[in-house]
Amino acid sequence: MPAADDLNSANGAGVPSAPARSRGRKFxxxxxxxxxxxxxxxxxxxxxxxxxxxLPLCARYITNNILIGNTPHALDRIYLVGALMLALIGIHTLxxxxxxxxxxxxxxxxxxxMRRELFVHYQKLSFxxxxxxxxxxxxxxxxxxxxxxxxxxxHGPEDxxxxxxxxxxxxxxxxxxxxxLTLIIFLFLPIMAVYALYFNKKMKRALRTSKDRxxxxxxQVEDTLxxxxxxxxxxxxxxxxxxxxxxxxxxxxxxxxxxxxxxxxSGGLIAFTQxxxxxxxxxxxxAILHASLDLADLLTYLLCxxxxxxxxxxxxxxxxxxQEGITGFHRFMDILEVEPDLQDSSDATxxxxxxxxxxxxxxxxxxxxxxxxxxxxxxxxIR
Numbered sequence: 001m002p003a004a005d006d007l008n009s010a011n012g013a014g015v016p017s018a019p020a021r022s023r024g025r026k027f028x029x030x031x032x033x034x035x036x037x038x039x040x041x042x043x044x045x046x047x048x049x050x051x052x053x054x055l056p057l058c059a060r061y062i063t064n065n066i067l068i069g070n071t072p073h074a075l076d077r078i079y080l081v082g083a084l085m086l087a088l089i090g091i092h093t094l095x096x097x098x099x100x101x102x103x104x105x106x107x108x109x110x111x112x113x114m115r116r117e118l119f120v121h122y123q124k125l126s127f128x129x130x131x132x133x134x135x136x137x138x139x140x141x142x143x144x145x146x147x148x149x150x151x152x153x154x155h156g157p158e159d160x161x162x163x164x165x166x167x168x169x170x171x172x173x174x175x176x177x178x179x180x181l182t183l184i185i186f187l188f189l190p191i192m193a194v195y196a197l198y199f200n201k202k203m204k205r206a207l208r209t210s211k212d213r214x215x216x217x218x219x220q221v222e223d224t225l226x227x228x229x230x231x232x233x234x235x236x237x238x239x240x241x242x243x244x245x246x247x248x249x250x251x252x253x254x255x256x257x258x259x260x261x262x263x264x265x266s267g268g269l270i271a272f273t274q275x276x277x278x279x280x281x282x283x284x285x286x287a288i289l290h291a292s293l294d295l296a297d298l299l300t301y302l303l304c305x306x307x308x309x310x311x312x313x314x315x316x317x318x319x320x321x322x323q324e325g326i327t328g329f330h331r332f333m334d335i336l337e338v339e340p341d342l343q344d345s346s347d348a349t350x351x352x353x354x355x356x357x358x359x360x361x362x363x364x365x366x367x368x369x370x371x372x373x374x375x376x377x378x379x380x381x382i383r
Contacts, residue, residue, distance in 0.1 A: 023333055030110045030153065036159070041103045044095035045158045049165035051092045052243075052310070053173065055301035058085050063296035099158060102330025107154030114146045118336060126341035131367060136219025141335055144214065145328030159318040163311040170304045177297045181283055185276050185305075192272045196319065199265035205324045206258035211327055213251035220247045266316040273312045277305050356380040 004302050031038055040220060056083055067080075119142060174182040224240045231240055280301050287293035359382070365375045 021060065023329075026333065027329060030113060033113070034106050037102060037106050039188045041106065041154075042157060042161055044098050046094045046163045046165065048092055048099070048161050049169070050233070051088045051095075051305050052166055053169040053210050054088060055085060056300055056307065057173065058302040059086075059303055060296060063299060068296065103154045103158060107150035111146050111150035111152050114149060114332065115142055118142050118332065121336055124340050125338060127360050128368060129301060129338060134215070134219035135213035135220070136217065136222045138335070139222070140211065140215040140218050141328075145211065145331050148321075148324040148328040149332065152321045152329075155321050156318060156325070159314040159321075163314050163318070166307060168312045170308055174301060174304055177300055178293050181280070181287060181293065181301065184279060184283055188272055188276055188279075192269060195268050195272070196265065196315070199261050200319050200323065202261040203258065203265060203319065204327065206254060206261050208327045208330075210241055210251070211331060212256040213247070214256045216247045217244075217251055220244050247316070262320060265319055269312050269316050272292055273305075273308065275306070277302070280305055 062078060062081055067076050122142075123136065171182065171186060174185065220243055222243070231237060280298070284298040284301055285294055288295065288298060360378055360380050363375065363378045364373050365378075366373045
């Protein structure tokens with residue numbers, strides 16, 4: 001889940017209403033109404049990981065204990081293990097369906113909660129805030145940013161659980177088979193981690209820029225369409241087309257940078273997985289020649305590496321979702337932490353029955369501190 005440094009970095013406009021460190025608690029608070037569903041989702045992810053690890057062990061049992069051991073009634077035992085594997089696949093499928101459906105529903109509900117909270121907050125903010133903001137940017141924060149957050153809320157914990165349990169379990173299984181070959185395989189992991197962290201940071205910067213650029217496009221379209229009568233009356237289509245082309249080109253450049261980092265990130269991690277497979281084949285064959293490994297154990301190794309592909313792909317997916325989601329969360333909180341200029345006092349009471357007069361004495365008003373007064377020293381009485 002999000003690191004403390006990511007959650008604590010504030011990159012927005014306005015005056016924060018709470019310490020930046022509270023962003024971590026705020027991020028986790030959206031899980032609270034759905035803890036039951038979230039716990040069930042994580043339990044299903046745990047079951048999926050365990051079953052994924054059990055299947056290679058079943059194959060090893062057949063090769064080592066039934067085929068090589070000349071066990072009586074070998075065919076019956078093979079059928080029995082096959083039936084067990086089919087049952088495990090059935091449970092795996094049911095849990096995967098639950099994760100895919102109910103997990104996405106949970107994310108959508110959290111997305112709805114965040115949008116409602118942000119929309120209510122929009123209506124509380126002062127006119128001075130809207131003087132400095134563009135409508136397109138505000139729309140992007142309540143649509144695209146919250147959607148990216150919903151994806152992170154659902155897939156993030158699931159991907160972490162599956163990746164951690166599968167890699168840890170595979171490591172333990174492989175250690176019991178052959179220690180030396182296992183250590184050779186897992187020497188790739190620190191290199192993969194450094195590689196992933198480097199391109200993860202590049203993805204974060206590119207995605208932040210990309211979200212700002214799509215907000216600029218929304219703002220430009222909103223400005224043009226809102227004043228379409230004026231644009232057509234003064235034949236300003238070419239000017240507006242030029243403005244849109246500029247914003248669109250900036251967005252394209254930001255997406256190109258993001259896709260480049262994502263391609264290096266995902267392609268590199270998948271390449272490392274293929275290198276691990278090659279290492280198993282080469283060093284495993286050498287171990288068989290030296291009689292330190294048998295063919296059944298090499299088959300177990302290859303099956304375990306094949307199940308490691310999915311956690312690596314989940315890690316790649318999590319890297320993308322994490323950067324999109326945490327960028328959206330910062331933009332979401334940048335607005336949510338802006339306080340209105342005028343707020344009700346703590347002892348304010350609702351105004352119900354109104355009688356009497358309204359009187360202004362020497363009232364002055366201007367939109368910003370550095371602007372001229374619109375009204376100065378106004379006095380009037382309304383009966």
